[in-house]
Amino acid sequence: MHIRDQLVVNLIASAGEAYVLLRTTLPDRAFRQVFFWAFxxxxxALATWSVFIWPLCFNPLRHLPLAKGHLHHAKMLFDSPRGKTPLKWIRTIPNDGLIHFRDTxxxxxxxxxxxxxxxxxxxxNTYDFEKPWLVRNFLARIIGFGLILSEGGPHRRQRKALTPAxxxxxxxxxxxLMWEKTGILLSQLEEDIKENPSGFNTAGNIELSVWASRLTLDIIGPAAMGRDFQSLTHSENKVADSFLAILEPSREKIAFLALNFTLPQWFVQRLPLRLNRxxxxxxxxxxxxxxxxVQDKRTALQERKSQQEELEADILGSMMTSGDFTDSELVDQMLTFLAAGHETTASALTWCCYQLCQHPGVQTRLREEIRATIPSADYPITWAELEAMPLLNGVCQEVLRLYPTVPVTIRESVRDTTVAGKRIPKGTRIVLCPYAINRSPDFWGETGDEYSPERWIDxxxxxxxxxxxxxxxxxxxxxxxxxxxxxxCIGKDFARAELRCAVAGVVGRFEFEMQNPNQEIRIAGAVTTKPVEGMHLRMRRVEGW
Known part of the structure; x- marks a missing residue:
């Protein structure tokens, strides 16, 4: 126990002893006056110690390079793009691996x-750090306490059980499955082009981000829980609409996120806020x-109506037959996979098409590579063909680097530990910022902000x-x-495979550009990275594929 915690314990013990002594020796009125003054x-004294003396005079982190100011933790939530502030610090504050900042x-x-x-x-030292409880408690309202939000022993158990899948x-x-769903997307995009003509060279106006989300939802549904949501072919789809309502980027959602990361859930949920409803x-x-x-699959398992191979054809079936999860835990895992499993790739596909609009030469070369490898969209592709295309993989890797779905995340030390040779006291919060690290000049040189798929090609x-x-x-x-x-992320290979299929299909079939080349696209999102304005493209089918 370090000095700060010991002081708190001593104060509580002393207060308890004083309370007993005074309560037995003083009249009620005098006791109340003395007690409240003492309290x-x-x-x-405790506030002065915690806010001024400990942080400024005793905290072992006080000698680390400091980002001056006291509102950085709040500012990071409203950064556009999120992660911009840590990236600025990395570029301007000399450090040996850790940059220190303080809150209010x-x-x-x-x-x-x-x-x-x-x-x-x-x-x-992974298990010396956990997501802060306020963060976990809020996110659990949306995705449950599945693999992403579990910690310590429960996380190790869940990870071990899920890894084989x-x-x-x-x-x-x-x-x-991914290629089949991509084919459905291509057909639906063609219909959408016909219904929304741009009046220019047989092209049509498309809002891609919604289609991207529907594609990935229709892939993760069968893969994770054996359920085809068919959101691509049904314009009114409650599952797709629910995720859109929860994850659609807005300043309101970011403010709501800040509120939930600051105040306890029991209080926030009682506020008359629209987003609570x-x-x-x-x-x-x-x-x-x-x-x-879960109940439908449980019934099938108990009644032996399905063969073992059929039950284990998706992640839910594999988890149920393993016997490692209760039904409540299975529901939490499904919520986690549905939210995280489709949002990552939908966001990446959206940003990928945006960058290919900005770099039409790369788009043309990629289309040529795809068509040289895959004869048509109806061709039964293999994983070897998709994973071996250099430019396709470079395009996918580069967009995952520049536009990480979760740009910032946070951990809190649950015990005294060390990081980069420095002693880290219990309770210290550490920011992991994929947006900043993925662009850091320390790793990527001066071209870290540049879109360059060639860096992934030898x-x-x-x-x-x-x-x-x-x-x-x-x-x-x-x-x-x-x-x-x-x-x-346990599903990183799933996300990369899904993205390869989607990009190969869309670029192989269509040529596209921004509807408004001068439009400013802002990166936002409460938890994930999405374009605030959506992604409005002018698309045209390129014949011969």
């Missing part, structure tokens, strides 16, 4: 910036949907091109879109 003085009451926060610091937080063999077996309604529907799916002396996995950076921790270590 006020002790509270003031001088509590310490750190931003991890180096390979060693990131390694310690995400791998070496996400091995590379099982992911590659899902390519036919939205979350209760939409999450209530999604939770009931997941519960019913060319040998004979001009033969192959994919690389590091983008030319010296460490895997230069890109932390999916984090690393024991808390890395």
């Amino acid at each position: 006020g003085i002790n509270f003031a 009451v001088n509590r310490s926060y750190l931003v991890a910036t180096s390979h060693q610091a990131l390694l310690d937080v995400m791998s070496t 996400f091995n590379i063999k099982n992911i590659r077996a899902l390519y036919p 939205v979350i209760d309604t939409e999450v209530g529907f999604l939770r009931q949907l997941c519960h019913q799916t 060319t040998d002396e004979k001009g033969h091109q192959t994919c690389n996995r590091n983008g030319g950076a010296a460490t895997n921790f230069s890109q932390i879109t999916f984090l690393h270590g024991q808390r890395a």
